[in-house]
Amino acid sequence: xxxxxxxxxxxxxxxxxxxxxxxxxxxxxxxxxxxxxxxxxxxxxxxxxxxxxxxxxxxxxxxxxxxxxxxxxxxxxxxxxxxxxxxxxxxxxxxxxxxxxxxxxxxxxxxxxxxxxxxxxxxxxxxxxxxxxxxxxxxxxxxxxxxxxxxxxxxxxxxxxxxxxxxxxxxxxxxxxxxxxxxxxxxxxxxxxxxxxxxxxxxxxxxxxxxxxxxxxxxxxxxxxxxxxxxxxxxxxxxxxxxxxxxxxxxxxxxxxxxxxxxxxxxxxxxxxxxxxxxxxxxxxxxxxxxxxxxxxxxxxxxxxxxxxxxxxxxxxxxxx
Ligand SMILES: NC(=O)c1ccc[n+]([C@@H]2O[C@H](COP(=O)([O-])OP(=O)(O)OC[C@H]3O[C@@H](n4cnc5c(N)ncnc54)[C@H](O)[C@@H]3O)[C@@H](O)[C@H]2O)c1
Numbered sequence: 001x002x003x004x005x006x007x008x009x010x011x012x013x014x015x016x017x018x019x020x021x022x023x024x025x026x027x028x029x030x031x032x033x034x035x036x037x038x039x040x041x042x043x044x045x046x047x048x049x050x051x052x053x054x055x056x057x058x059x060x061x062x063x064x065x066x067x068x069x070x071x072x073x074x075x076x077x078x079x080x081x082x083x084x085x086x087x088x089x090x091x092x093x094x095x096x097x098x099x100x101x102x103x104x105x106x107x108x109x110x111x112x113x114x115x116x117x118x119x120x121x122x123x124x125x126x127x128x129x130x131x132x133x134x135x136x137x138x139x140x141x142x143x144x145x146x147x148x149x150x151x152x153x154x155x156x157x158x159x160x161x162x163x164x165x166x167x168x169x170x171x172x173x174x175x176x177x178x179x180x181x182x183x184x185x186x187x188x189x190x191x192x193x194x195x196x197x198x199x200x201x202x203x204x205x206x207x208x209x210x211x212x213x214x215x216x217x218x219x220x221x222x223x224x225x226x227x228x229x230x231x232x233x234x235x236x237x238x239x240x241x242x243x244x245x246x247x248x249x250x251x252x253x254x255x256x257x258x259x260x261x262x263x264x265x266x267x268x269x270x271x272x273x274x275x276x277x278x279x280x281x282x283x284x285x286x287x288x289x290x291x292x293x294x295x296x297x298x299x300x301x302x303x304x305x306x307x308x309x310x311x312x313x314x315x316x317x318x319x320x321x
Contacts, residue, residue: 005081006078006079006080006081006082007030007031007032007078007081008031008032008033008034008076008078008079008080008081009026009031009032009033009034009080009081009082009083009084010033010034010035010036010073010080010082010083010084010122011023011026011033011034011035011036011083011084011086012036012037012063012083012084012085012086012087012109012113013036013037013042013085013086013087013088013128014033014035014036014037014042014047014050014058014086015035015037015039015042015043015044015046015047015058016037016041016042016046016086016087016090016190017046017090017184017186017188017189017190017191017223018086018128018181018184018223018226018227019035019037019042019084019086019087020042020046020047020050020188021186021188021223021224021227022084022086022227022230023035023047023050023056024049024050025227025231026084027050027053027055027056029231030055031055032055032056032078033050033055033056033057034057034059034072034073034076034080035047035050035056035057035058035059036058036059036061036063036069036072036087037058037059037060037087038060038061038062038063038087039060040105041090041091041190041191042190043188043190044058046188059072063087063108063109063112063113064104064108064109064112066112066115066116069112069113069116070116070119070120073116073120073122074120080120080122081122081123081124082122082123082124082125082126082234083113083117083122083124083125083126084126084128085109085110085113085125085126085127085128086128087105087109088105088106088109088128088154088157088158089101089102089105089106089154090190090191091191092132092152092154092155092281092283092284093280093281093282093283093284095152095153095154095157095283096152096153096154096281096282096283099153101153102152102153102154102156102157103153103157106153106154106157106158106161107157107160107161110127110160110161110164110165111161111164113125114164114165114168114173117168117172117173118168118171118172118173121172123173123174123175124173124174124175124176124177125165125168125173125175125176125177126176126177126179126230126234127161127162127165127176127177127178127179128179128181129158129161129162129178129179129180129181129243130154130155130158130180130181131180131181131182131183131218131245131247131285131288131290132150132152132154132155132158132285133148133150133155133158133159133162133180134148134150134155134285134288135148135149135150135151135155135285136151136285136286136288137288139289140289140290140291141245141288141289141290141291142245142291142293142294143180143243143244143245143291143294151283151285152282152283152284152285153283154283155283162178162243165178166241169240169241174240175238175239175240175241175242176240176241176242177230177233177234177237177242177243177244178241178242178243178244179226179229179230179233179244179246180243180244180245180246181221181226181246182218182219182220182221182245182246182247182248182288182290183218183219183220183221184220184221184222184223184226185220185221185222185223185309185310185312185313186222186223186224186309186312186313186316187223187313187316187317187320188223189313189317189321193255193258193259194258194262194310194313194314194317195317195321197210197258197259197262197263197266198262198266198314198317198318198321199321201262201263201266201267201270202266202321205266205267205269205270206267206269206270206271207270207271207272207273208259208262208263208267208270208271208272208273209273209275210255210256210259210272210273210274210275211275211280211281212255212274212275212276212277212278212279212280212284212286213274213276213277213278214254214255214256214259214272214274215254215255215256215278215286215287216254216255216278216279216280216284216286216287217252217253217254217255217286217287218252218253218285218287218288218306219247219248219251219252219253219288219289219290219306220248220252220253220306220309220310220313221246221247221248221302221304221306221309222304222308222309222312222313223313225248225302225303225304225309226246228300229244229246229295229300229302230246232298232299232300233295233298233300236298236299237298244294244295244298245290245291245292245294245295246292246295247290247292247302248302248304248305248306248309249292249296249301249302249305250289251305251306251307252287252289252306253306253307253310255280256272257307257310258310258314259272260272261310261311261314262314262318265314265315265318266318
């Protein structure tokens with residue numbers, strides 16, 4: 001087995017929103033990073049700082065082209081200690097209309113990553129999981145909440161991914177971290193409400209159409225804090241299976257607040273038109289509340305509220321989109 005403390009790691013979805021920030025932070029920590037992305041949503045420009053580093057290499061390939069995945073990982077001169085599996089479909093609505101999207105991009109990528117890890121004896125996996133695995137529940141969500149019945153194919157394929165990772169731990173995997181993200185915001189966004197609203201307003205500055213009635217309310221976490229929390233847990237949580245909710249502490253933001261923040265900065269004269277209904281789309285969990293007691297007990301607390309994270313992300317994205 002490859003030593004877990006190996007300084008070479010793999011980041012899948014490296015050119016995406018969260019993956020590219022993670023690559024930057026891993027490079028800052030002195031790691032050698034092998035990035036993988038098929039560029040379906042990822043952008044090379046997200047990796048502009050990383051591409052200047054001798055310790056970074058990018059492979060533009062689809063994880064589901066398994067022989068190519070194996071070949072490029074096998075070609076690595078140093079043993080790989082950890083895979084950070086960030087690649088997935090991030091367009092939940094698209095996956096509701098076409099379930100194949102989440103089967104291939106969300107579940108099969110996890111399945112093939114695990115297959116390659118088994119073949120190459122890579123011992124550790126960090127997985128980008130999600131609040132969507134919990135489904136639509138009234139109670140505050142703790143890591144022990146169940147039974148879990150997701151309402152989107154995306155949530156279902158993420159829950160399936162957690163399940164195959166758990167089974168891999170029994171068979172060959174040495175250690176895994178499952179990080180259950182809330183809504184994550186920040187610069188380099190490739191999707192999401194802030195991204196959509198800015199794009200829409202650039203096209204039609206007089207009006208912003210918002211799906212739903214604006215009352216959907218969720219916790220939003222800034223990507224910088226998400227990565228802080230993941231690295232903190234990676235360094236300190238050393239159970240065989242480590243699973244944590246990560247979120248701002250008890251605060252949340254409505255879609256109406258996001259729309260108003262974007263309008264204020266991008267097109268102050270625009271009228272906001274709500275399409276109506278309590279959900280943005282089929283499969284959308286309109287509101288959820290996360291407990292982060294387990295994370296705080298481990299020693300990490302967020303600094304920003306949900307609204308502060310949203311306001312910062314609106315400024316970061318408005319300057320480039
Ligand atoms: N952004 C959020 O709010 C949020 C919330 C919960 C969970 N997550 C999870 O975090 C991870 C990163 O999300 P993100 O917001 O950065 O999304 P993103 O779409 O920006 O990043 C995902 C990347 O994966 C790549 N990818 C997709 N399918 C691939 C394949 N078959 N082979 C290789 N690359 C592939 C895409 O090109 C993209 O660059 C995802 O697993 C997502 O499900 C994100």
